[in-house]
Amino acid sequence: MEFKFIPIDYDSFDFDGKNYIRLIGRTEKGEKICVVDSYEPNFWVILKNQDEKIAEKIAEKISKINIKSKGRESKVTKTKIQDKNFLGKKVKSIQVFVTNHKDAHEIASEIGDLKEIEARREYDIPLITKYIKEKKVEPLKWYTVKADNLGIEDFGGIADAISLDKCFYAKSIKEIEKDEKFEPKILAYDIETTDIELGKGDILMISLYGKNMKKVLTWKKITQTQEYVEIFKNQAEMIEKFAEYVNSYDPDILTGYFSDGFDLPYLKAASEKEKMKLLLGIDKKGPIFSRGRISSGKIAGIVHIDLYRFIDAVFSQYLQSETLGLGDVAQELIGEGKEKFDFDKLKDMKESDWKDFFSYNLQDAKVTYKLAEKIWPDIYEFTRIIKEPLFDITRDRMATHVENYLLHNLDRFNEIAEKRPLHEEMGSRRELGSYEGAFVLEPKPGLYEKIVIFDFTSFWPSIIVSYNLSRSTYREKNEKNTLEVNIEGSNKKYYFSKENGFFPEMLNEIINLRKKYKIEYSKNKNPLTKARSNAYKLLANASYGYQSFFGARYYCREAGASATAISRDFIKKTIEQIKEESHNVIYSDTDSIAFLQGKKTNKEIINLLEKINSNLPGIMELDLEDFYPRGLFVSKRSMTAGAKKKYALLSESGNFKIRGFETVRRDWCKLARNLQNEILISVLKDGNEKKALKVLREVVEKLKKREIKKEDLIIRTQLKRSIKDYISTGPHVVAAKKMEERGLHINPGMIIFYFIGENSTKGKKIGDKVYLPDEKAEYNIEYYLNNQVLPAVENIFEVFNVNVKEILEGHSQKKLF
DNA sequence: GCGGCGCTTATACC
DNA sequence: ACCGGTATAAGCGCCGC
Numbered sequence: 074m075e076f077k078f079i080p081i082d083y084d085s086f087d088f089d090g091k092n093y094i095r096l097i098g099r100t101e102k103g104e105k106i107c108v109v110d111s112y113e114p115n116f117w118v119i120l121k122n123q124d125e126k127i128a129e130k131i132a133e134k135i136s137k138i139n140i141k142s143k144g145r146e147s148k149v150t151k152t153k154i155q156d157k158n159f160l161g162k163k164v165k166s167i168q169v170f171v172t173n174h175k176d177a178h179e180i181a182s183e184i185g186d187l188k189e190i191e192a193r194r195e196y197d198i199p200l201i202t203k204y205i206k207e208k209k210v211e212p213l214k215w216y217t218v219k220a221d222n223l224g225i226e227d228f229g230g231i232a233d234a235i236s237l238d239k240c241f242y243a244k245s246i247k248e249i250e251k252d253e254k255f256e257p258k259i260l261a262y263d264i265e266t267t268d269i270e271l272g273k274g275d276i277l278m279i280s281l282y283g284k285n286m287k288k289v290l291t292w293k294k295i296t297q298t299q300e301y302v303e304i305f306k307n308q309a310e311m312i313e314k315f316a317e318y319v320n321s322y323d324p325d326i327l328t329g330y331f332s333d334g335f336d337l338p339y340l341k342a343a344s345e346k347e348k349m350k351l352l353l354g355i356d357k358k359g360p361i362f363s364r365g366r367i368s369s370g371k372i373a374g375i376v377h378i379d380l381y382r383f384i385d386a387v388f389s390q391y392l393q394s395e396t397l398g399l400g401d402v403a404q405e406l407i408g409e410g411k412e413k414f415d416f417d418k419l420k421d422m423k424e425s426d427w428k429d430f431f432s433y434n435l436q437d438a439k440v441t442y443k444l445a446e447k448i449w450p451d452i453y454e455f456t457r458i459i460k461e462p463l464f465d466i467t468r469d470r471m472a473t474h475v476e477n478y479l480l481h482n483l484d485r486f487n488e489i490a491e492k493r494p495l496h497e498e499m500g501s502r503r504e505l506g507s508y509e510g511a512f513v514l515e516p517k518p519g520l521y522e523k524i525v526i527f528d529f530t531s532f533w534p535s536i537i538v539s540y541n542l543s544r545s546t547y548r549e550k551n552e553k554n555t556l557e558v559n560i561e562g563s564n565k566k567y568y569f570s571k572e573n574g575f576f577p578e579m580l581n582e583i584i585n586l587r588k589k590y591k592i593e594y595s596k597n598k599n600p601l602t603k604a605r606s607n608a609y610k611l612l613a614n615a616s617y618g619y620q621s622f623f624g625a626r627y628y629c630r631e632a633g634a635s636a637t638a639i640s641r642d643f644i645k646k647t648i649e650q651i652k653e654e655s656h657n658v659i660y661s662d663t664d665s666i667a668f669l670q671g672k673k674t675n676k677e678i679i680n681l682l683e684k685i686n687s688n689l690p691g692i693m694e695l696d697l698e699d700f701y702p703r704g705l706f707v708s709k710r711s712m713t714a715g716a717k718k719k720y721a722l723l724s725e726s727g728n729f730k731i732r733g734f735e736t737v738r739r740d741w742c743k744l745a746r747n748l749q750n751e752i753l754i755s756v757l758k759d760g761n762e763k764k765a766l767k768v769l770r771e772v773v774e775k776l777k778k779r780e781i782k783k784e785d786l787i788i789r790t791q792l793k794r795s796i797k798d799y800i801s802t803g804p805h806v807v808a809a810k811k812m813e814e815r816g817l818h819i820n821p822g823m824i825i826f827y828f829i830g831e832n833s834t835k836g837k838k839i840g841d842k843v844y845l846p847d848e849k850a851e852y853n854i855e856y857y858l859n860n861q862v863l864p865a866v867e868n869i870f871e872v873f874n875v876n877v878k879e880i881l882e883g884h885s886q887k888k889l890f
Numbered sequence: 891g892c893g894g895c896g897c898t899t900a901t902a903c904c
Numbered sequence: 905a906c907c908g909g910t911a912t913a914a915g916c917g918c919c920g921c
Binding site: 528 | 903
């Protein structure tokens with residue numbers, strides 16, 4: 074039988090001690106099917122020298138290995154001597170095939186550290202990754218599959234154990250040249266409970282949202298309610314029906330928001346409490362939770378996606394939202410938020426309150442669904458580019474994405490994969506501490522006119538590519554054909570081979586693909602072309618950090634330290650070149666330089682740019698970021714030195730670019746943020762402080778008359794750890810403690826809301842004046858004036874030689890008397 | 891009791 | 905613990921006087 078097939082989900086099973094891969098996906102007709110594929114697990118033994126005879130001898134020895142473990146007999150099935158590359162060297166290697174991947178590590182250990190052996194590798198790559206890497210059956214790509222039907226007894230009855238109508242055993246799987254698109258069937262869900270703590274309370278309702286699916290399931294007996302509400306006898310029946318609805322809807326993706334951490338484990342815990350089985354998935358076995366820092370809930374045949382995980386790990390870089398909660402993120406991406414519901418009502422619910430609650434619950438599932446649709450192009454592109462299963466793509470962090478991209482592209486370089494560092498190795502890498510990073514030029518405070526900003530395109534990736542910086546090109550000492558990188562001021566020197574390494578080469582490809590797809594996007598603007606271009610951009614940007622990350626297979630601290638040393642050299646030299654053209658360079662941070670245009674024309678500026686570019690090596694490239702008619706730089710608090718990473722610019726198109734100021738910091742109250750924003754805009758527009766000063770005066774007056782809304786005085790600070798772990802009890806920790814005393818559930822990551830009120834009895838600590846938003850207390854005028862409003866605007870006015878404190882005191886004293 | 895200062899903590903920039 | 909370093913700044917908490 075032959076059909077078109079797109080793999081969506083991957084898992085594996087053993088039969089007769091051997092590994093098989095189970096692919097779940099759709100046919101061109103839209104049927105969800107299962108395809109079982111064989112795989113020959115293997116790993117590599119890398120030899121110290123090229124002698125074929127020795128290789129044969131070792132291979133012979135290895136092929137006799139036979140071990141028994143966990144009731145399984147595992148042996149070497151065959152060996153293959155091959156010429157491969159490993160970390161920049163040509164090596165004679167033996168590919169060792171074994172019966173079961175799970176025993177690869179043990180067999181590798183059994184081979185041991187023979188004197189002829191350099192290294193043993195790839196036994197630590199997960200089975201599914203190895204399978205995709207070697208058989209090239211990649212997720213979300215269309216294939217022509219030739220296969221036999223699986224009978225109910227084949228492979229110990231795996232076809233029988235799942236609810237899919239069609240199961241096959243693959244004879245061949247061939248990629249289809251013309252890749253057709255794929256639109257997944259998505260179902261979103263959300264639950265509401267009586268208690269936030271896992272399993273402590275009951276699930277009151279479950280909402281489901283998808284195409285032709287709009288339901289709220291509950292067991293609350295409400296006489297008259299919305300048509301989408303279905304009422305069940307009890308919690309158990311509600312949960313049972315939920316699983317039934319999900320299974321029969323047959324989605325490719327079941328998605329929730331923070332559902333790995335809440336909805337799915339809660340459903341499982343509630344089922345256990347009800348002594349029932351949660352029959353989710355094609356095997357009706359319910360979710361399986363992986364161990365790890367954050368556990369992930371996997372459902373057979375349905376890809377469970379916690380959108381929060383993907384947004385947190387990958388997508389948040391595009392977002393402006395102050396929190397990554399569903400409300401903020403949905404508002405930003407789809408222009409629709411959560412409904413309001415007062416959870417205090419839960420103690421005493423009227424019928425109409427229940428109706429509101431149902432509606433709230435459904436809305437959450439609805440925005441989750443819309444969010445999933447919105448982000449799908451990015452998930453899809455990431456999956457196809459990185460080539461890992463959808464389930465993992467939506468949970469892995471950037472370092473893992475970079476690493477998986479490398480792993481899946483190594484074959485093109487005939488390269489054997491490096492091993493993953495062990496726990497101790499990671500520990501010693503971390504002990505090395507940090508190395509010197511980028512250069513930041515201190516600005517002179519002032520209001521400047523006609524500013525030009527140049528910046529290097531893809532600075533870190535282009536340095537790594539241009540100088541061939543990587544683990545496999547790193548050399549201990551100065552050999553011939555090596556590049557020497559001096560770490561200035563430390564008399565350290567690092568050496569890198571000039572012969573192209575696979576890492577820089579792959580990175581170069583990524584940069585070129587990014588360029589290509591950026592152009593394609595500009596020609597054909599749609600979410601998919603945009604997502605593709607963005608995915609390559611993110612990959613390129615994360616690759617510098619990857620090499621310095623202690624958990625990386627291709628960790629190379631020397632490459633990281635060299636990249637930053639080269640970056641400092643570049644930016645300083647470029648600053649000098651710009652100065653030579655008699656420009657006043659006012660600021661620089663890492664890869665960008667701001668300078669005054671002076672009397673030069675735009676054309677002359679472009680000429681300067683071209684001149685600098687003509688001398689840049691490799692793929693290094695300086696770009697014109699923009700022209701800015703005005704820009705403001707301020708001093709550090711209570712110091713004359715200029716503040717780095719803090720400035721406000723007015724672009725020619727009339728947009729304001731504000732960086733680092735309290736305006737953009739979420740841990741300042743809105744009063745201070747909005748006022749500062751207004752003052753910055755006013756100063757940049759007018760070129761003087763006159764109007765801004767008036768604005769300040771008005772706000773101060775209002776503040777003193779207690780006319781400011783409490784909402785504008787609320788301070789939001791994230792709780793980064795659990796309360797007991799704090800050495801220093803800051804205001805937000807005091808607020809968190811107060812919340813805990815009220816019986817609220819506090820967990821790390823939460824944003825704590827509080828304000829500072831009057832309190833004459835206690836000490837002078839700010840923490841003694843902390844109140845929760847709903848507490849009745851007068852706001853502390855002195856605090857908001859001296860610790861919020863004035864600090865936010867002082868150094869802006871200082872640029873104009875205006876001391877706001879003196880002015881305001883004079884002003885208020887007149888009023889007082 | 892008070893000022894100084896180092897440390898802890900959160901957040902931003904690139 | 906799940907990409908890096910550079911930087912600002914508030915507020916606590918300890919020390920010495």
